[in-house]
Amino acid sequence: xxxxxxxxxxxxxxxxxxxxxxxxxxxxxxxxxxxxxxxxxxxxxxxxxxxxxxxxxxxxxxxxxxxxxxxxxxxxxxxxxxxxxxxxxxxxxxxxxxxxxxxxxxxxxxxxxxxxxxxxxxxxxxxxxxxxxxxxxxxxxxxxxxxxxxxxxxxxxxxxxxxxxxxxxxxxxxxxxxxxxxxxxxxxxxxxxxxxxxxxxxxxxxxxxxxxxxxxxxxxxxxxxxxxxxxxxxxxxxxxxxxxxxxxxxxxxxxxxxxxxxxxxxxxxxxxxxxxxxxxxxxxxxxxxxxxxxxxxxxxxxxxxxxxxxxxxxxxxxxxxxxxxxxx
Amino acid sequence: xxxxxxxxxxxxxxxxxxxxxxxxxxxxxxxxxxxxxxxxxxxxxxxxxxxxxxxxxxxxxxxxxxxxxxxxxxxxxxxxxxxxxxxxxxxxxxxxxxxxxxxxxxxxxxxxxxxxxxxxxxxxxxxxxxxxxxxxxxxxxxxxxxxxxxxxxxxxxxxxxxxxxxxxxxxxxxxxxxxxxxxxxxxxxxxxxxxxxxxxxxxxxxxxxxxxxxxxxxxxxxxxxxxxxxxxxxxxxxxxxxxxxxxxxxxxxxxxxxxxxxxxxxxxxxxxxxxxxxxxxxxxxxxxxxxxxxxxxxxxxxxxxxxxxxxxxxxxxxxxxxxxxxxxxxxxxxxxxxxxxxxxxxxxxxx
Numbered sequence: 001x002x003x004x005x006x007x008x009x010x011x012x013x014x015x016x017x018x019x020x021x022x023x024x025x026x027x028x029x030x031x032x033x034x035x036x037x038x039x040x041x042x043x044x045x046x047x048x049x050x051x052x053x054x055x056x057x058x059x060x061x062x063x064x065x066x067x068x069x070x071x072x073x074x075x076x077x078x079x080x081x082x083x084x085x086x087x088x089x090x091x092x093x094x095x096x097x098x099x100x101x102x103x104x105x106x107x108x109x110x111x112x113x114x115x116x117x118x119x120x121x122x123x124x125x126x127x128x129x130x131x132x133x134x135x136x137x138x139x140x141x142x143x144x145x146x147x148x149x150x151x152x153x154x155x156x157x158x159x160x161x162x163x164x165x166x167x168x169x170x171x172x173x174x175x176x177x178x179x180x181x182x183x184x185x186x187x188x189x190x191x192x193x194x195x196x197x198x199x200x201x202x203x204x205x206x207x208x209x210x211x212x213x214x215x216x217x218x219x220x221x222x223x224x225x226x227x228x229x230x231x232x233x234x235x236x237x238x239x240x241x242x243x244x245x246x247x248x249x250x251x252x253x254x255x256x257x258x259x260x261x262x263x264x265x266x267x268x269x270x271x272x273x274x275x276x277x278x279x280x281x282x283x284x285x286x287x288x289x290x291x292x293x294x295x296x297x298x299x300x301x302x303x304x305x306x307x308x309x310x311x312x313x314x315x316x317x318x319x320x321x322x323x324x325x326x327x328x
Numbered sequence: 329x330x331x332x333x334x335x336x337x338x339x340x341x342x343x344x345x346x347x348x349x350x351x352x353x354x355x356x357x358x359x360x361x362x363x364x365x366x367x368x369x370x371x372x373x374x375x376x377x378x379x380x381x382x383x384x385x386x387x388x389x390x391x392x393x394x395x396x397x398x399x400x401x402x403x404x405x406x407x408x409x410x411x412x413x414x415x416x417x418x419x420x421x422x423x424x425x426x427x428x429x430x431x432x433x434x435x436x437x438x439x440x441x442x443x444x445x446x447x448x449x450x451x452x453x454x455x456x457x458x459x460x461x462x463x464x465x466x467x468x469x470x471x472x473x474x475x476x477x478x479x480x481x482x483x484x485x486x487x488x489x490x491x492x493x494x495x496x497x498x499x500x501x502x503x504x505x506x507x508x509x510x511x512x513x514x515x516x517x518x519x520x521x522x523x524x525x526x527x528x529x530x531x532x533x534x535x536x537x538x539x540x541x542x543x544x545x546x547x548x549x550x551x552x553x554x555x556x557x558x559x560x561x562x563x564x565x566x567x568x569x570x571x572x573x574x575x576x577x578x579x580x581x582x583x584x585x586x587x588x589x590x591x592x593x594x595x596x597x598x599x600x601x602x603x604x605x606x607x608x609x610x611x612x613x614x615x616x617x618x619x620x621x622x623x624x625x626x627x628x629x630x631x632x633x634x635x636x637x638x639x640x641x642x643x644x645x646x647x648x649x650x651x652x653x654x655x656x657x658x659x660x661x662x663x664x665x666x667x668x669x670x671x672x673x674x675x676x677x678x679x
Binding site: 010033034037038059060061062063066069089090091093127128129130131132133299300301302304305306307310311 | 378379380402408432433434437438439441443444456457458459460462489490492493494520521522527528529535593594650651653656657660665667674
């Protein structure tokens, strides 16, 4: 297995981080359904079994609660498990383990126990998977105190954030946008190069409007920002990368300059992370705002297979929102 | 002809029990599913079907044998490999194919795709995309059926991968505790996606798990439609007359990958070829001919009819329109959500 495949995509970047971490630390183990012999449903863990053996690359029955629960136990003992749940929708089957156990062990034990599990899952639409295979559930996890929530948008961030997640002391929900697994663009440095958790990335500078977005929506917003620039509107695109804890300072600094804020996410609008960011921005930047903080999101419906393209925010929808804000 | 190549037949006694007419029906239903699924595979390759598509090829005897043991008033619920069950329990080839192609004429308006077939008015409570997620639902339907005292039996299908989920144990415990008229059938096709049974389950004689609930547990050759019929009939009678649940392990095999994107490298071609000697449709055809219950001409005509039905379904689906975006908010709640182009972009109102 090659450890440094270039150009990278999100899948090979996550794999590279796992290889680096597993080479450096024998306590890092990978577990989940079909992660070993099959190499992962999205091929992220391909080759790990051959390289690290079945004691560290553990094929498990199809049982999300069992996968997460077992990983918690391994972490309580002192290992650093990486649990794969395949699709983010499968996290619902493990919700009790993720929220009641994983997120709260440190607090419940008064700091005696830590639970540095990384739970990986493919998030969002992109494969036409429909109602049970397209969830982008960051809001559930952001709303669960104790969890760090990460969502990379480039191979470089995927690798770097995974390395940092594996060296942190808190449980991390790692959302891997399904639509980006096979897309290249933005390779990571080779070797052991972490990207710090909790620090946003400025994808594009601009002084007219701040767009906050993450995951597969970053590219959509980059494209929209390029088109808006042709019309003389300069958008600053910020990717928080770590969705919680949020780098509010980076967002607020930009909004203080632009006076306008658009939030774009794939998940349903109501109760989504966009709502929380809207609240934070108006609390921090009220006197700077020139227009209402605005959201472009998925619909308040399950993800309909046949209407996936309409459901997921498009360049056109983002441009329409930019127009609305600029003409307010 | 060597032993390995010698023709296999259905079980004699169970075939006798099933009878000529129902075996002829069984053949037509099974070949109907097979040709439909082959057509779906072609449409997937052509790009007209996207997303997931889990074919039932090789397992037809389980759904068809079961259905022949049921009454029209009974209930059925299944997992994501649901095309076959849908086709024999109330969905038409046209609306299943249209659903696969994401068309508004699909039985879930194109929203669900492969894993979400429903025919509620026929007691078909759906395909379900989350492994094991629907097993508790069968228990609830069973409870309601007993409460209403209409003598309706509930059949719940799932794959052997689902047996490693907590929901399976929770559901069967309740069904046994409350004596519910539910027949739980595990379609043990030996592979949960890419994981063989031996690599995922400490106990591989799955029917023995029924012992944990004090429930009858039975194993049946799921490639033999007559034996499936016999076994399910006994269980359904027990459910209907005594309100006793049963757990059936139907040992079968899928000839295709887990889904269309599965190269199936976790098993050998030799293994697949060996299992194809017990192709459930070939067994029925051979038995019908041996007993003089059907002629070659009839078999061929039924096969042609199945191909035509599948082609007609494709044509219908191809010509059907896409769902309209303005209806995307229907059926989220009882009252339709009103959708407009800016409904999911916060509107600005100045005053």
